[in-house]
Amino acid sequence: MKKSFYNLNFEDLENILRENGLNTSAASLLFNWHYKKKVIAPCTVDISKKTLNFLEENLSFELPQIDIVHESSDRTVKFLFKLHDGSKVETVLIPFHGKYSICLSSQVGCAMNCSFCFTGTQGLKRNLDTSEIVGQFLVAWNWLVQNREEGGRILNIVFMGQGEPLHNFDVVKKACDIFLSKNGASIGNQKITVSTSGFIPGLKRWSEESLDVNLALSLHSPFTEKRNELIPINKKYPLEEVLSYIDTIPLRRKQFITYEYLLIKDFNDQEIDARKTGELLKGKEAFINLIPFNPFPGSEYQRPSEDIVENFKLILKEYMIPTLVRTTKGDDVLAACGQLNSKS
Ligand code: SF4
Numbered sequence: 557m558k559k560s561f562y563n564l565n566f567e568d569l570e571n572i573l574r575e576n577g578l579n580t581s582a583a584s585l586l587f588n589w590h591y592k593k594k595v596i597a598p599c600t601v602d603i604s605k606k607t608l609n610f611l612e613e614n615l616s617f618e619l620p621q622i623d624i625v626h627e628s629s630d631r632t633v634k635f636l637f638k639l640h641d642g643s644k645v646e647t648v649l650i651p652f653h654g655k656y657s658i659c660l661s662s663q664v665g666c667a668m669n670c671s672f673c674f675t676g677t678q679g680l681k682r683n684l685d686t687s688e689i690v691g692q693f694l695v696a697w698n699w700l701v702q703n704r705e706e707g708g709r710i711l712n713i714v715f716m717g718q719g720e721p722l723h724n725f726d727v728v729k730k731a732c733d734i735f736l737s738k739n740g741a742s743i744g745n746q747k748i749t750v751s752t753s754g755f756i757p758g759l760k761r762w763s764e765e766s767l768d769v770n771l772a773l774s775l776h777s778p779f780t781e782k783r784n785e786l787i788p789i790n791k792k793y794p795l796e797e798v799l800s801y802i803d804t805i806p807l808r809r810k811q812f813i814t815y816e817y818l819l820i821k822d823f824n825d826q827e828i829d830a831r832k833t834g835e836l837l838k839g840k841e842a843f844i845n846l847i848p849f850n851p852f853p854g855s856e857y858q859r860p861s862e863d864i865v866e867n868f869k870l871i872l873k874e875y876m877i878p879t880l881v882r883t884t885k886g887d888d889v890l891a892a893c894g895q896l897n898s899k900s
Pocket residue numbers: 666667668669670673674675676677717718719720753894
């Protein structure tokens with residue numbers, strides 16, 4: 557079976573070319589063609605016949621196929637991608653001022669079983685490979701070029717779609733390598749965020765191997781019982797331990813850890829929740845995103861009122877923690893946070 561070109565970072569590609577007696581300069585040409593120019597068709601420019609034959613015989617350039625596209629009234633786009641084995645994952649493009657952020661999936665389904673999340677109801681089917689992650693980005697980019705007058709300008713990448721990214725650490729790390737590569741997509745490390753529910757084996761690897769992108773932790777409650785209900789792996793990897801691993805991650809200049817806080821009506825949206833969160837995070841290089849809950853079919857939780865959300869934010873301000881309320885986008889097509897699944 558052929559290896560996927562999109563599973564290789566720049567170094568891997570150079571090694572393969574070298575080992576097969578080919579000129580390694582083809583690696584720059586290929587990365588430039590597929591990741592800088594984002595061309596999906598095979599590269600034919602300036603590459604020797606010998607290298608072209610090798611590529612054709614040994615590497616596959618297959619990408620995920622778009623199965624369904626949902627376009628929201630606010631211009632959010634949700635793709636259902638079909639993978640080579642028939643599995644499906646979703647990817648979301650979130651618009652802001654004529655540009656886009658992309659929310660990528662890292663697994664088919666998810667093992668973490670978070671109670672507020674549509675994906676969590678499916679269980680884990682399998683990990684994605686790197687080609688299936690960078691493929692979501694490339695195919696979405698090309699869709700934008702063909703379908704939106706502002707073109708394909710994806711400026712931010714967040715791993716907040718289906719799956720726990722740190723549960724698929726090596727693959728996500730390699731996808732980040734490819735996105736960051738100066739020979740390819742050349743996306744700045746401030747523009748890529750990997751989110752985790754608090755999967756300690758992955759955080760441990762992060763602190764040892766220093767993944768050069770931003771980290772977001774799904775906090776959702778500072779109280780053990782409530783967090784256990786929302787994120788069951790909190791029972792195995794308690795928040796205090798998660799936070800101490802995060803404290804070992806070296807931060808670059810201007811780098812913050814983002815703490816995501818899903819606000820659920822009458823569950824974790826009261827003053828006591830805000831104050832405990834403020835106490836927990838005060839003094840850290842922290843940034844909080846408040847996300848009012850997005851209901852999905854069968855969910856038992858509800859979204860709090862705008863006043864409650866604003867009040868929560870004001871309390872956190874007393875603790876000098878920069879806090880943003882993340883506006884909900886794409887909820888009319890179930891593309892908002894926590895609403896993704898593999899069927900629609
Ligand atoms: S919120 Fe994230 S980690 Fe939790 S079940 Fe959903 S996809 Fe998995």
